[in-house]
Amino acid sequence: MSSYPLVALVGRPNVGKSTLFNRIVGGRRAVVHDSPGTTRDRQQAEAEWNGAIFTLVDTGGIEPLHVLSGGGEPLAQDSAQFLREIREQAEIAIAESDAVVLVVDLESGLTAADEEIAEVLRRAGKPVIVAASKGENASRREALAEFYRLGFEELYAVSGLHGTGVGDLLDAVVSALPRRPQEEIPDTSLKIAIVGRPNVGKSSLLNRILGEERVIVSPVPGTTRDAIDTRIVWQGQPITLIDTAGIRRRGRIDPGVERYSVLRALKAIKRADVALLLVDATEGATAQDAHIAGFILEEMKSVIVLVNKWDAVEKDTHTIEAYTSQVRDTLKFLSYVPVLFVSAKTGQRVHRVIPLAVQVREERLARIPTAEVNRLVRDAVARQSPPSKGGKRLKIRYASQVATDPPKFLFHVNDVSLVHFSYERYLENQIRAVYPFTGTPIQLEFRAARED
Numbered sequence: 135m136s137s138y139p140l141v142a143l144v145g146r147p148n149v150g151k152s153t154l155f156n157r158i159v160g161g162r163r164a165v166v167h168d169s170p171g172t173t174r175d176r177q178q179a180e181a182e183w184n185g186a187i188f189t190l191v192d193t194g195g196i197e198p199l200h201v202l203s204g205g206g207e208p209l210a211q212d213s214a215q216f217l218r219e220i221r222e223q224a225e226i227a228i229a230e231s232d233a234v235v236l237v238v239d240l241e242s243g244l245t246a247a248d249e250e251i252a253e254v255l256r257r258a259g260k261p262v263i264v265a266a267s268k269g270e271n272a273s274r275r276e277a278l279a280e281f282y283r284l285g286f287e288e289l290y291a292v293s294g295l296h297g298t299g300v301g302d303l304l305d306a307v308v309s310a311l312p313r314r315p316q317e318e319i320p321d322t323s324l325k326i327a328i329v330g331r332p333n334v335g336k337s338s339l340l341n342r343i344l345g346e347e348r349v350i351v352s353p354v355p356g357t358t359r360d361a362i363d364t365r366i367v368w369q370g371q372p373i374t375l376i377d378t379a380g381i382r383r384r385g386r387i388d389p390g391v392e393r394y395s396v397l398r399a400l401k402a403i404k405r406a407d408v409a410l411l412l413v414d415a416t417e418g419a420t421a422q423d424a425h426i427a428g429f430i431l432e433e434m435k436s437v438i439v440l441v442n443k444w445d446a447v448e449k450d451t452h453t454i455e456a457y458t459s460q461v462r463d464t465l466k467f468l469s470y471v472p473v474l475f476v477s478a479k480t481g482q483r484v485h486r487v488i489p490l491a492v493q494v495r496e497e498r499l500a501r502i503p504t505a506e507v508n509r510l511v512r513d514a515v516a517r518q519s520p521p522s523k524g525g526k527r528l529k530i531r532y533a534s535q536v537a538t539d540p541p542k543f544l545f546h547v548n549d550v551s552l553v554h555f556s557y558e559r560y561l562e563n564q565i566r567a568v569y570p571f572t573g574t575p576i577q578l579e580f581r582a583a584r585e586d
Contacts, residue, residue, distance in 0.1 A: 138180060139188045139311040140230055143265075144255075145237035146247045150267035153294035154237060155179075155192035158304065183304040188311060191231070228254070233261040233310040235303070238281055240266045240274040240291060252284040261310035263288040265303050270296055323365065323372035326491050327402045329430070330412035331381060331422050335442040338478035339412065340364065340377045343487060368488050376402045381426050403429055407498065407539075408436045408491045408573070415443045415457070415475070419464035427465050434540045436494045436574040437471045440487065445477040470566060471573050494573035500541070502569055504534040507543065514564035521554045528552035531583045541576045546583035553580045 143151045159179040181190045228234060234255055238248050255262045264284060269275045269291035278291045288306050292299035328336045344364065364375045378399035403409055409430045413419050419439075430437050439461060447453065454475060461473055472490060476483045502510075511533045520528035529548040536544045543565070547553065558578055565576070 139232040140191060141181075141188050141233050141235060141307055141311070142191045142193060142228075142231040143235050143237055144193050144251060146239070146245065146251070149237045149239040149242075150294050151237045152192055154235075154265060154267055154292065154300070155190060155294075157294040157297055157300055158183075158190055183308050186308040186311065188232075188307070228258040228260050231260060232312055233263065233307060234258075235263050235265050235307065236284070236286070237265045237267055238284075239268055240277050241268045243277060244280050244283060248281075248284065252286070256285055262286050263290070263303065263306045263310060266291045267294055269293050269298060321374070323374045324408070324492065324495050325374045325376065325406045326488075327376040327378060327406035327409045327435075328412065329378050329381065329399060329403060329409050329426060331414070331420070331426070332379075334412040334414045335478045336412055337377055339410070339440070339442060339476070339484070339487075340375055342478045342481055342484050343375065368492070371492065373488065373491075376406060378402045381422075381429070400429060403435060404433050406435055407495050408438065410487065410491070411437055411439050413439060413441045413461065415441045415447045418457070419461045421464070424464055427468055431467065431575060434575050434577070436498050436540075437468060438487070438490055438494060438573055439465065439468070439471055439473045441473065441475045442478055444475045444482060445480045470571065470575075497569075497571050498540060498574040499538050500569065500571065501538050502535050502565075507533050507535055507565075510565055510568060511545075511561070514561055517564075518557075518560060521552060521557050523552050526552065528557070536579075537577075540574055541571055543576065543578050545578065545580045547580050548583065550580050550582050 143155055145151055159181045179190055181188055236248075236251060236255060238244065252262075264281055264286050266275075266278050266281055266289060269278075270293045275291040278289055281289055288310075290299050290303040290306065292303050294300070328340055330336055344366065364377070366373050366375065381399050411423065411427055411430065413423050427437065441457060441461065447457075457475070458473055462469065465471070472494070474483060474486060474490065476487065478484065511530055515530060520530065522528065526549065530545055531548065532546040534544055536542050545561075558580075562576060562578060565571075
């Protein structure tokens with residue numbers, strides 16, 4: 135997770151946020167289109183100005199249900215929902231940011247929606263700089279004075295399209311950012327993210343682990359909107375527990391605050407060492423659980439599957455075996471992941487979660503000596519010959535573990551094109567048979583070796 139200060143661009147739809155974002159970060163990172171609402175997900179990138187580095191976030195605008203009639207009249211009563219969504223989006227941006235750039239539109243002039251956003255920002259206590267966009271010509275820039283009604287001192291007429299005024303804007307942004315120490319103390323704690331679909335018991339599990347009501351627990355899906363960090367010490371080891379919002383299927387993610395909650399959950403996965411993937415025992419593993427597991431795997435994070443609400447399941451001597459089989463079948467690509475049946479409500483087996491996460495991280499950091507790796511590979515080749523193609527057989531000349539966190543193995547071969555995915559999977563299984571790397575994905579890379 136970046137330690138750079140964060141600057142958020144907020145404003146109405148189609149005021150030029152994405153164009154300004156692209157100008158500042160130096161590339162077409164955000165989609166730019168004349169249609170309002172093009173930016174549906176938050177975009178972010180690192181930017182630099184006069185030696186200062188910060189993370190710039192482009193937020194999506196929200197289209198009002200009804201536009202203003204002429205003359206600056208109040209929004210219609212049935213536009214109240216729009217105002218709530220503006221407030222939620224602005225508050226989220228404020229909470230995460232060190233400074234906010236409120237983007238307004240010189241072409242369309244000051245609107246009630248601009249004033250609504252400004253009202254939220256004024257109460258927040260964060261530095262706010264107003265960027266009046268689409269200032270391509272002098273006549274438009276003359277309209278800047280109108281925006282002093284928003285109540286902010288720092289106003290700049292800019293053109294994201296041509297770059298006019300952007301330098302002055304960035305000078306103000308950099309001046310508003312907090313001065314951070316050049317070297318920060320690294321966070322060496324074990325970071326455990328609790329992830330899953332809405333209402334599977336993530337917050338209840340966290341509270342049970344902590345033994346206190348640290349976060350709100352509610353039967354209503356989606357209660358946790360932020361990724362909440364909690365620090366504990368377990369047997370002398372610092373641990374950071376990260377509770378996250380439920381991750382819905384993409385098509386079921388509502389605009390506004392819920393989309394940001396999901397993005398924060400994905401961000402939590404990215405900075406975690408181990409993810410606890412909660413599955414609802416009353417429903418069994420689902421396609422969405424597999425989808426979330428895919429997010430974890432994309433980030434090459436370690437995983438423990440926790441089947442929660444185990445107290446609510448009627449059991450016989452074969453129940454655990456049947457559930458394990460169903461979970462394994464749904465999460466086919468996570469065969470190396472431990473499955474633990476728990477109840478956050480009663481505390482059943484919850485005491486085993488942290489020790490298992492510690493074990494998984496230790497194996498994530500394990501390194502196999504090169505001589506041992508080559509012995510494993512020789513034995514694997516002796517048991518099953520490498521594939522051949524067109525009369526040419528794959529030869530593995532040398533192998534070694536070149537990285538940990540996650541583990542990565544490099545194989546020097548005669549011809550990379552001869553490596554079949556099934557043999558790659560075979561080699562991984564042979565390594566795991568001796569060194570399980572429990573819960574942790576491993577990478578196998580193949581490189582053509584020079585002929586002797």
